[in-house]
Amino acid sequence: MALGAFILNCYRVFNTDLSSIRSVYEMTILQATSSKIILSTELILLPFMIPLIYSDTYYSDVSNKVNLLILTRTKYKYYIWSKAIVIFIVSFFTVFFPLLLNQLLSFIPFPLYGYDNRFALPTYDIGIQNYDANAMFDLLRLTHPFLYNVLFSLFISIFAGLFSLLAFSVFLFLKKNKFVVFLTFFLAVVLFNLLISMVFSYRSSFTTLLTPGNTGSFYSLLVWLIFSVSMIFLCITAKIKKMTIE
Numbered sequence: 044m045a046l047g048a049f050i051l052n053c054y055r056v057f058n059t060d061l062s063s064i065r066s067v068y069e070m071t072i073l074q075a076t077s078s079k080i081i082l083s084t085e086l087i088l089l090p091f092m093i094p095l096i097y098s099d100t101y102y103s104d105v106s107n108k109v110n111l112l113i114l115t116r117t118k119y120k121y122y123i124w125s126k127a128i129v130i131f132i133v134s135f136f137t138v139f140f141p142l143l144l145n146q147l148l149s150f151i152p153f154p155l156y157g158y159d160n161r162f163a164l165p166t167y168d169i170g171i172q173n174y175d176a177n178a179m180f181d182l183l184r185l186t187h188p189f190l191y192n193v194l195f196s197l198f199i200s201i202f203a204g205l206f207s208l209l210a211f212s213v214f215l216f217l218k219k220n221k222f223v224v225f226l227t228f229f230l231a232v233v234l235f236n237l238l239i240s241m242v243f244s245y246r247s248s249f250t251t252l253l254t255p256g257n258t259g260s261f262y263s264l265l266v267w268l269i270f271s272v273s274m275i276f277l278c279i280t281a282k283i284k285k286m287t288i289e
Contacts, residue, residue: 045141048072048081049148056153067153068188072145073195073255086199086250091229093134093203094210099221100126102214120283123215127208127279134207139200146192177258184255195255198264202253205271206232212278 052070055077065075072078072085085092101123104110113122175181184191210228217224240248246259249267 044085045145048078049145051078067149070153071149073192090206090232094207097130097133098207098210102221119286130207130211131204135200135204138203142196178256199253208275215282
């Protein structure tokens with residue numbers, strides 16, 4: 044998706060007047076208007092695509108009885124926690140590297156300082172009108188735009204890792220068909236995200252909070268992170284305790 048977004052952004056501005064070209068930082072998958080649909084789609088499908096990579100590793104081990112061989116050489120808690128760490132790392136970098144590559148590729152065709160921006164304001168206006176106090180980390184966008192993009196890439200990647208771990212936690216207790224589990228988990232996350240939007244505000248949904256330029260609260264983002272980590276920790280420790288007793 045990141046490579047496709049780069050190609051699309053290049054195509055949309057090909058032969059365009061220089062006055063309509065935005066800076067390299069605003070022409071990435073994270074901020075470019077032409078590829079916004081790609082980012083939105085990726086965020087919506089994040090709880091489905093990323094867990095497919097490795098979240099079913101425990102399910103596969105149990106199905107093939109590989110776990111019995113592994114447990115002859117290590118304790119169950121080390122076995123589970125090591126899998127959790129690997130799942131998070133793999134999922135994190137699976138998302139982070141393409142986002143970072145998209146940013147680096149954008150340095151090739153697009154200028155460092157753009158002649159246009161999302162507010163259609165003069166290039167010299169970097170802090171009067173071209174600033175939204177309600178937008179998350181908007182001051183960072185103005186002062187250090189590269190770090191701004193990297194920060195949101197990190198947020199998206201962290202959520203990808205957490206979604207994978209949540210799916211892994213489900214697999215610890217359910218032994219149904221793995222594709223049914225993946226689909227059920229995805230639908231549960233989407234419905235929960237929709238419920239958050241309806242009960243509180245759309246600004247509190249993870250799809251909004253992970254989109255650069257959003258007017259959500261950083262505290263809402265922290266609540267999502269703390270809630271996810273807590274659920275993962277509770278599920279894993281409960282499974283370890285159950286298997287230790289048995």
